[in-house]
Amino acid sequence: MQPLLKVENLVKHYGAGRSARSKDKLAALDGVSLSVLPKTTTALVGESGSGKSTLALCIACLEHPTSGSISFEGIDLASLDENQLRLLRPQIQLVFQDPASSLNPRWTALEIVSEPFFVQRRYSKPDRAVRALRLLDRVAISRKMAARSACELSGGQKQRLAIARALALEPKLIILDEALSALDCSVQAQISNLLLELQASLGLTYLFITHDFGMAAHLADQIAVMDRGRVVESGSAENVLYSPNHEATRALLAATPRFSEPPAELVHA
Amino acid sequence: MRYLIRRTLHAVFLLLGVSLLTFLFSALTPGNYFDEMRLNPQISPETVAALRAQYQLDRPLPVRYARWLNAAVHGQLGFSFAYNSPVAPLLWIRARNTLFLTVTATLLAWLLALPLGVWSAARFGRLPDRVISWTTASLLVIPDLVLALGLLILAVRTGWFPTGGLLSVGFDELSALQKLGDLARHMALPVVALVLATLPMLVRHVRASVAEVLDAPFLRAALGHGIPYPKLLYRYALRAAANPLLSLFGFSIGTLLSGSLLVEVVMSWPGLGPLLLESILARDLYVVIGGVLLSMIFLVGGNLFADFLLYWADPRIRTAASAK
Amino acid sequence: MVQTMTSLLEVENLRVSYSARTGEVCPALSGVDFDLGYGEILGVLGESGSGKSTLAAALLRLLPAGGKIQQGSILFEGRNLLRASPQELRKIRGGRIGLISQEPSCSLHPTLPAGQQVSDVLAAHENLDRRALRQKTGHLLASVFPGDSERISRSYPHELSGGQRQRVLIAQAIACAPSLVVADEPTASLDPTTQQEILQLFRTLRQKLGLAMILITHNPALLAGLADRILVLYAGRIAEIGPSAQVLYSPQHPYTAALLRCLPSHLAEPPSTRKARLHVIQGEAPDLSWHGNGCQFEPRCTERMEVCKRDEPPAAAVSELHEVSCFKFAG
Numbered sequence: 001m002q003p004l005l006k007v008e009n010l011v012k013h014y015g016a017g018r019s020a021r022s023k024d025k026l027a028a029l030d031g032v033s034l035s036v037l038p039k040t041t042t043a044l045v046g047e048s049g050s051g052k053s054t055l056a057l058c059i060a061c062l063e064h065p066t067s068g069s070i071s072f073e074g075i076d077l078a079s080l081d082e083n084q085l086r087l088l089r090p091q092i093q094l095v096f097q098d099p100a101s102s103l104n105p106r107w108t109a110l111e112i113v114s115e116p117f118f119v120q121r122r123y124s125k126p127d128r129a130v131r132a133l134r135l136l137d138r139v140a141i142s143r144k145m146a147a148r149s150a151c152e153l154s155g156g157q158k159q160r161l162a163i164a165r166a167l168a169l170e171p172k173l174i175i176l177d178e179a180l181s182a183l184d185c186s187v188q189a190q191i192s193n194l195l196l197e198l199q200a201s202l203g204l205t206y207l208f209i210t211h212d213f214g215m216a217a218h219l220a221d222q223i224a225v226m227d228r229g230r231v232v233e234s235g236s237a238e239n240v241l242y243s244p245n246h247e248a249t250r251a252l253l254a255a256t257p258r259f260s261e262p263p264a265e266l267v268h269a
Numbered sequence: 270m271r272y273l274i275r276r277t278l279h280a281v282f283l284l285l286g287v288s289l290l291t292f293l294f295s296a297l298t299p300g301n302y303f304d305e306m307r308l309n310p311q312i313s314p315e316t317v318a319a320l321r322a323q324y325q326l327d328r329p330l331p332v333r334y335a336r337w338l339n340a341a342v343h344g345q346l347g348f349s350f351a352y353n354s355p356v357a358p359l360l361w362i363r364a365r366n367t368l369f370l371t372v373t374a375t376l377l378a379w380l381l382a383l384p385l386g387v388w389s390a391a392r393f394g395r396l397p398d399r400v401i402s403w404t405t406a407s408l409l410v411i412p413d414l415v416l417a418l419g420l421l422i423l424a425v426r427t428g429w430f431p432t433g434g435l436l437s438v439g440f441d442e443l444s445a446l447q448k449l450g451d452l453a454r455h456m457a458l459p460v461v462a463l464v465l466a467t468l469p470m471l472v473r474h475v476r477a478s479v480a481e482v483l484d485a486p487f488l489r490a491a492l493g494h495g496i497p498y499p500k501l502l503y504r505y506a507l508r509a510a511a512n513p514l515l516s517l518f519g520f521s522i523g524t525l526l527s528g529s530l531l532v533e534v535v536m537s538w539p540g541l542g543p544l545l546l547e548s549i550l551a552r553d554l555y556v557v558i559g560g561v562l563l564s565m566i567f568l569v570g571g572n573l574f575a576d577f578l579l580y581w582a583d584p585r586i587r588t589a590a591s592a593k
Numbered sequence: 594m595v596q597t598m599t600s601l602l603e604v605e606n607l608r609v610s611y612s613a614r615t616g617e618v619c620p621a622l623s624g625v626d627f628d629l630g631y632g633e634i635l636g637v638l639g640e641s642g643s644g645k646s647t648l649a650a651a652l653l654r655l656l657p658a659g660g661k662i663q664q665g666s667i668l669f670e671g672r673n674l675l676r677a678s679p680q681e682l683r684k685i686r687g688g689r690i691g692l693i694s695q696e697p698s699c700s701l702h703p704t705l706p707a708g709q710q711v712s713d714v715l716a717a718h719e720n721l722d723r724r725a726l727r728q729k730t731g732h733l734l735a736s737v738f739p740g741d742s743e744r745i746s747r748s749y750p751h752e753l754s755g756g757q758r759q760r761v762l763i764a765q766a767i768a769c770a771p772s773l774v775v776a777d778e779p780t781a782s783l784d785p786t787t788q789q790e791i792l793q794l795f796r797t798l799r800q801k802l803g804l805a806m807i808l809i810t811h812n813p814a815l816l817a818g819l820a821d822r823i824l825v826l827y828a829g830r831i832a833e834i835g836p837s838a839q840v841l842y843s844p845q846h847p848y849t850a851a852l853l854r855c856l857p858s859h860l861a862e863p864p865s866t867r868k869a870r871l872h873v874i875q876g877e878a879p880d881l882s883w884h885g886n887g888c889q890f891e892p893r894c895t896e897r898m899e900v901c902k903r904d905e906p907p908a909a910a911v912s913e914l915h916e917v918s919c920f921k922f923a924g
Binding site for chain 2 (some may be wrong): 653655657683684685686687688691692694695696699700701702703704705713714716718749751752762765766768
Binding site for chain 3 (some may be wrong): 022036047048153155156184186190192194212214215218219220237255258
């Protein structure tokens with residue numbers, strides 16, 4: 001199967017100082033290669049500073065890589081001009097970690113979900129309203145909530161709204177950058193179920209960026225582990241979780257808090 | 270360090286630009302000093318022409334500017350037609366008089382505004398704060414002119430303060446202490462006028478900045494650590510609220526020469542203001558340019574000073590500057 | 594009431610509410626009772642809206658504007674904190690009770706060096722000369738930072754990483770050797786590795802200093818292996834309180850059980866359950882302005898009964914140290 005997204009040897013330097021010599025520059029991405037198959041979920045796991053968010057920004061065309069290539073459906077993104085890129089952008093959408101700062105708190109839920117239609121100038125006015133309401137239904141935001149402004153919604157509702165907005169332009173790929181990390185456990189479960197359901201019904205592909213191996217383990221088909229700007233291990237979820245090769249993977253697995261094994265005293269009680 | 274050098278260079282370029290513009294505008298405005306003379310039938314046109322040539326008013330503009338700039342860099346700011354003396358000494362004396370007023374008034378205003386603003390912010394929304402807010406709002410609404418005139422009336426009616434001027438007659442015969450007292454009595458009303466004009470805005474700014482910081486998480490955290498309240502207000506809150514206030518302080522420094530014109534004119538204080546006013550009306554070209562330039566130096570210098578202060582006070586600016 | 598031997602902290606019937614500017618009153622805590630023994634670590638488990646941060650703030654009487662302690666008593670080392678004078682309160686805050694606030698990026702003063710901020714806490718409670726202050730600050734920072742504490746002392750908060758800032762907050766909290774430390778979501782924004790380091794630091798501090806801790810979090814997995822007892826908060830009331838092993842592995846309250854079921858535990862389970870639907874707690878988070886009479890969890894409870902709508906469930910003892918507020922166990 002042809003990968004939906006293929007990243008090859010991506011390098012991204014941030015200059016540290018105007019006249020920085022090349023060795024002073026920060027290499028946020030130091031040769032990253034990654035393949036994402038369509039209709040699957042790939043988890044990108046790593047600590048802060050490993051470059052995961054930079055990778056997300058480069059794939060979403062919000063940052064220009066220093067070198068390397070990103071191909072979406074076989075098309076090299078660097079070869080596109082501004083107009084072509086603008087037509088491609090709806091296909092790749094982002095959902096961020098903090099819904100409070102990625103949603104305009106003064107707008108209502110309906111306005112936020114309709115915004116992509118305005119930006120991309122799609123559909124007629126009545127059509128937009130209908131589609132917006134349908135999107136909100138999909139993420140289980142009631143009509144009553146739709147009229148409320150974003151600041152009045154709970155964390156989980158805000159994140160669902162962000163997902164609805166991401167779905168507005170019928171994307172193929174959704175990048176979730178720590179989208180569940182700031183939520184309560186029960187809300188994480190709700191959103192996780194929603195994401196799985198949407199993937200099944202809409203054929204979405206997810207790039208799920210997180211530092212939580214637990215959620216990654218639950219949602220992902222493929223897992224790629226990043227450390228210091230490189231992908232140090234990647235493969236199917238089973239392989240990475242149960243027979244990790246790289247030290248960074250093992251360290252992250254060990255650090256993930258878990259308690260599914262009850263202590264000995266209780267087992268015998 | 271490089272950040273500061275860059276800011277200083279910007280300031281110098283700014284001054285050059287301002288001097289050029291001022292020169293241009295002044296020289297291009299219709300009329301010159303000698304127009305009045307031309308109207309006077311007793312003075313022959315040849316005399317006027319000769320005077321003009323003497324003062325080089327008939328040379329082309331760029332030449333005049335270049336000569337003026339050259340002289341200015343050496344401290345010679347030209348010649349005053351009206352006073353028949355070099356401009357520089359004239360300006361210095363008047364500027365010194367203005368500074369007597371404004372430095373005192375600015376220091377007083379800030380020394381009063383800080384505690385008042387902090388005190389007001391600490392009692393935000395409650396009665397003491399509302400009283401202060403109401404008072405400052407009222408003072409802001411009253412024009413400076415009205416304040417100055419009001420004080421003048423007070424001086425006239427009560428006779429407690431002199432009604433104008435810098436020094437009394439017979440100043441030189443007084444002892445040193447008496448001289449100081451005399452100066453103070455003359456300065457009192459203009460200083461009060463200036464303080465009343467600037468204090469309300471300062472108090473409101475301090476109050477707003479501090480009130481915003483008092484809600485911040487780090488302040489509640491400090492409260493949770495048992496930091497005593499006065500230290501919390503001054504060392505923690507005021508310090509965190511300092512950035513906009515430092516900029517404002519720089520602006521205060523900047524207007525040391527230019528902010529008191531109205532008060533000086535009304536209260537007959539022999540400062541830079543009245544001199545500039547006279548010179549503009551009389552088309553005394555070089556005095557105008559010199560005066561404007563001096564005010565500009567203070568304005569630009571004040572802003573530069575604020576930049577330096579911010580750089581010194583806020584480590585985040587230092588980090589951001591060195592990252593660029 | 595469940596009693597422990599000697600109580601460092603006794604909270605009885607604590608009721609806290611917030612009044613909005615519109616005049617509407619929202620109860621945040623509606624009758625919280627618990628004890629804390631010396632050297633004990635109590636984990637407070639609660640989601641958003643449960644009142645956990647209100648509890649932390651109320652213990653130190655640091656409620657934000659509009660918050661008011663309506664009723665109850667907080668006995669700390671025998672003294673009722675709700676009747677303490679402002680001077681006594683100031684000495685207790687930081688001196689006898691340390692607070693580790695949420696969000697390390699916002700809880701440190703932006704333009705003071707880290708070492709200075711720790712020194713200030715020391716200076717607020719102890720009478721030390723400058724040299725002694727500097728020495729003690731140095732020791733404190735060395736005890737929470739594995740290395741390089743000199744440089745950290747001179748650094749400003751924006752120059753430190755999330756984990757480093759968290760450690761500075763911890764240093765501030767333990768500076769005056771308090772007997773109780775309240776930590777509000779201390780690892781929320783941190784990486785897993787840093788999280789583990791901080792939790793290990795808490796263990797070490799408890800061992801070395803005999804600290805009692807109230808550890809507030811929404812993530813149950815953090816409390817396993819660290820907390821002695823766990824208190825589960827829901828909508829401002831205690832749902833369940835008991836030894837952590839019992840609460841985590843055999844939860845009795847329907848809410849606790851449902852919450853723990855929500856967690857994906859695929860690191861231990863076989864891979865065939867991956868990508869399956871997780872259990873969720875149906876319904877939405879509780880509306881705090883609702884003033885009804887029954888159990889707050891009733892609308893979302895899978896085991897609800899008629900009586901749950903009418904009355905508030907009483908606290909019932911399931912075992913010697915384990916209490917649950919649910920009609921399942923009442924009467």
